[in-house]
Structures are given as structure tokens and as C-alpha cells.
Amino acid sequence: MTSSRGWLRLRWSYSGKRYSLAPGLPDDPINRALAQQKAQQIETDLRAENLTPGAFDLTLAKYRSDSTQPISVVQLWERYIEHKHKTLPDARSLEKYRGLLEYLHRYFRTRAATAISELQAFEFRDWLLERLEPITARERIGMLRSSWGWGIKRKLVTENPWADVKVKVPPKAKPKPFTEEEVQKILEHARSEARYQHWADFIEFCLSIGCRPGEAAGLKWQHLSDDCSSIWIGESFGRGRQKGTKTNQSRAFQVFPELQALLLKRRPEKWGTDEYVFSAPRGSPVDDHNFRRRCWTPLLDELGIPYRKPYTTRHTFTSHALNQGWSISEIAAVTGNSEETILRNYVGNPYGKTKVKRLF
Structure with missing residues (x-):
């Protein structure tokens, strides 16, 4: 116990x-x-199992049936976490579920899950919005909605008070891509300053093919052709582990000669197929936080370029490719974005500024 x-x-x-x-x-x-x-x-049933098969209920339903009180909000969420533990890839993926558990403890305490009304669900949403960003609160409410749906299937609760609880997220300005001049400054500064030189190839690679930074970090020599003229992207690295891409889909394409030469130059004479193409200075896999803190942020600051996340290299590639006449299907094939996503987020002026014509 x-x-x-x-x-x-x-x-x-x-x-x-x-x-x-x-x-x-x-x-x-x-x-x-x-x-x-x-x-x-339970102990008695386990002892009797050898003589009377079935004495111990493997589903545990027998031992839950006479519970002295209905399942609480916290208990339902803990049971849901146990379920997600079996379906999520690793323990790190459960962090946000355990984080929400703290809020449920503080707000609902021992309140029964079946006693939560829609009004109380809305009140919890408003309370949560005082503590979390709207986009995070929206995700957490969605998780609660799913957990109650899971509980209904298992007859733990009868209704879902979260079904119609929504969180409005204010629109954010689309990320501004780096200009061609800014790109050249970034690459030149990374190659000329000793403390950034280790990261120069990584930065140029991200800008050259528009991949997600995690995909560049997860790239291994086995993912390249023997002459480094073509690349397969189907994995990424982040939060300390190798995993699939954001969409769990792979893509492959050929690269231009200059990028091929960069990759060939990087490849050691004796290399293992499972070795990473890019690594941190001490040989460990690229950690996005470490890269941003030690290289990306100070580099932009020294150049006087307004800060944008490393992910902006991806937006920069897509915007400039469109501006230079690439087809949407070509960009989709290289970046792994759907054509719909590119149409919705990028088509038009690459900097998202439609010119208004005078009417009167």
C-alpha cells in the first residue's frame, strides 16, 4: 500500500x-x-488462483466494483495517465499530463468526476487561463475532454462536461523570414567567428533545405546516399531522443552541388552509419536549447538582427523558394509540408504584406 x-x-x-x-x-x-x-x-484470490483458476480477476473490475465513493477528478486523470503511458512513446511525453495533474489537485481536490457540471468546467477553464497561456490552456482542456471520453467508454463517468468548453487563442503574427541580406550576414558571421564556426554547417544546412531544426539534428550518415547527393528525412532528434518527424512521414530529394560538397567535407574517413551528421562541440547530439543559447541568440544579437527562433530558417527557405518561382509541389516535397499548408501560410507576398490599392 x-x-x-x-x-x-x-x-x-x-x-x-x-x-x-x-x-x-x-x-x-x-x-x-x-x-x-x-x-x-486480493491476496486471498491470488492464493486461490492455483486451485480455482479465475479466482483472481485479471481486469481488477471485481476489486473496484464496491468502491466506497465515485471516482474523483484526480483519480480519473491518474487512470488516464496510466492509459497514456501505454500509448505514448516515452516518459517525457507524459510531462504535460503530470503537470495538469497539479492544477486538478489544486482546483478540484477530492471532488467526484461525475459531479463536474459544464458550468464548473467553464469556471476551471477561466481559472486555468489566469495561469497558462491561451494556446497551452486550449491544449489542456482538449486533454480533459479526451480523458472524460475515455472514462465514458469504461463506464467511469456518464457525461462529458468538457465537450463544449473552448479556449479562444488570439492570432499571432506570422514569423518574418530572414531577408537575403540577413541570411548572408548570418552565414558569414558564423564562419568567421571562432565560437560559432562549429555550428556554421548546421545553420547553412537548415537554411538550404528548409528542414525542421530537429530533423537536421536527427540526420545520420545512413540517411545520405554514398556520394551525399541525395537525402532521406524521416527522423528527428529532440528532448534527448531520436524519434519520427512531426508528421511521421518521410521524404527524399537530391541536393545542389554546393550542399553536396559541404556534406562530403563533413563526413569523416571512417564513419558509422548510425553516427549523426551534425553534433554538439563535444560530440553529443545537437540539443536545441544549447544551440539557441550558445550560438543562435548571441549571433543574431551581435549582428543587430531582430531575434527569431531557429525554426525561422524553415520559413525563410519556403518564402524565398516561392519568391524565386519554385512550385508549391516542389517546396512540399522538400520541406514535408502539405501543399495546403504552404498555400495557407506562404502564398502571396513572401513577407505576408499584401499591398492595398487605393479605391477612392
């Missing part, structure tokens, strides 16, 4: 598998006695 955030939980192992059960009881002496009775029931 353990206590998690003030709530009792039973944990045990059987036949090499770990089990966990939240009996729905706050941690106090009386409830510990009730939970111990539940634990004894």
Missing part, C-alpha cells in the same frame, strides 16, 4: 506482471483499514 498525492494506492506483482489499483480512498487511518481489507481480498 502506498500514498500518492494524498490518495491510497495498492501495488503488487503476480506471474511476472505488475498491478496497480486506486481504491478511491483518501489517505487517513480509517481508509487505510478499508484499503487493507481490499488488499487482503
